[in-house]
Amino acid sequence: GNPIPQGTFLRPNDFILLGTGVALRWLPVSVLAKEERPAPAPEADLEAEAATPEPEVCAEPSTEIPRPEPGKEATTSQRAAFFADLAGRLERGEPIRRAVEESAQAFLPALAGPLHETLGSGQGLAETLARFSEIFTPYELGMVAAGEEAGLLDELLRTLSDSLEAEHRARRRRLRTAGWTCPFLALVVTALCLGLLGVSPGPAGFGSALGLSLAVTTLLVLSLGLTLKALQRRHWFSRQTDHLLDRLPLIGSALRLQAGERFLKALGPLLRSGLPAHRGALLAAGCTGSATHTMALRHAADRIEKGEPVLDSLAPTGLLNAEVLAEIEKGEEHGDLPERLAASSARLEEASHTALARAFPLLILGPALLVALLSALSTALVWLASR
Known part of the structure; x- marks a missing residue:
C-alpha cells in the first residue's frame, strides 16, 4: 500500500525491498508486451533485435561480482568525501541507489559502475560495500551496517566522514x-x-x-x-x-x-x-x-x-x-x-x-x-x- 517515492530510478528486473526477506521484482508492462510479441521472421528484424537486446523476463540477476578497474584505489580523503556527500543526499531524501551512484561518480569514479550494479541486485549498502573489502575498511563497513539496520544511515555516515x-x-x-x-x-x-x-x-x-x-x-x-x-x-x-x-x-x-x-x-x-x-x-x-x-x-x-x-x-x-x-x-x-x-x-x-x-x-x-x-x-x- 505504500507508493514508490517520486524520482526513484528503476530498471527492468530491479528489486523493491519490502522488508527482511521480502522483495518484489519490477517488470514494466512494456517489457512484458515486447516479450509476448511473435518472433520476427527475417534477417533485418534479427539484426535490429541483436543491436538492442531486451532483458529476459524473470531472469535472475547476475551473481558475478563487479570489480573496479585494476590499480584503482580510494584514498582516505576520497572515501571521507564520498560518505559525506552520500549522507547529505540521504538527508535530502534521495533514493539510496541513485544517491550512491552519484556520490561515487563524484568521488570514487572507478567504483560508480560496480556499486550501481551490485545495489541493483537487491542487496543493502553494507553488503554491497563489503564486496569491496580491499577498499573499504572494517571500521567503515561496521558503521554502514549499524546505520542501515537502525535507520540512522545518514547520521552515522556523517560521523564516519x-x-x-x-x-x-x-x-x-x-x-x-x-x-x-x-x-x-x-x-x-x-x-x-x-x-x-x-x-x-x-x-x-x-x-x-x-x-x-x-x-x-x-x-x-x-x-x-x-x-x-x-x-x-x-x-x-x-x-x-x-x-x-x-x-x-x-x-x-x-x-x-x-x-x-x-x-x-x-x-x-x-x-x-x-x-x-x-x-x-x-x-x-x-x-x-x-x-x-x-x-x-x-x-x-x-x-x-x-x-x-x-x-x-x-x-x-x-x-x-x-x-x-x-x-x-x-x-x-x-x-x-x-x-x-x-x-x-x-x-x-x-x-x-x-x-x-x-x-x-x-x-x-x-x-x-x-x-x-x-x-x-x-x-x-x-x-x-x-x-
Missing part, C-alpha cells in the same frame, strides 16, 4: 614529518657506516658509494612498504598488527581510547533509535576499527543479551575508564544512557587526541629506526660488492 577526515589530517602530518626525518637519517647513517668501514672521504670513491648505498636503501624501503601494504589486507596479518600495537606503551593506550570513543559514538545513536541494548552493543562493536577490541565487545554484547547489566558487561573489555563506566551506571539508573554515552564519547575523543599526540614521536621513531637499519644493511652490501 568526520572521523576519516581527522584520520587523514593526522596521517598527512606524520607523512610530512617522516618526509624529511627518514631521508636525513638515512643520509647520516649511510655516511657514518661508510666511515666505519674505512671508505675514504674523497670526492670520487666516497660520493659514488654514498649514492649507490642510498639508492639501494630506497629500493629496500619501497619493496618493504609495498609488501606491508599487501599484507595489511590479509585478515590474519591485520589482527596480529592490532595485537602488537595494543601492547605498545603509549600507542596501545591511545588506540584503546580511540576504539572506546568510536564504540560509544555509535552505541549512543543506536540505543536512541530504540534498538535493544544487546543488539546496539553488537552493532557498535563492529565500529571500533580494531579486530581485537571488536571481539571483546561482541562478548560483552552476548553477556548483555543474557541479562547482565550494561556496566558489568562492558567493564571487563578494558576500553572504558572509570569515569565513563560511572556515567554508564548513572545512565542505566536514570534512563538517559544514550545522552550520557554521547557526552562520554566526546570526552574520550579529546583524550584519544591527546594520547595520540603524545605517541606521535613513537609513530615517527619506528619508521625512522627501520630506515636507519636498512641504510646500514645497504651500505654493508655495497661495501662488500665493491671489494
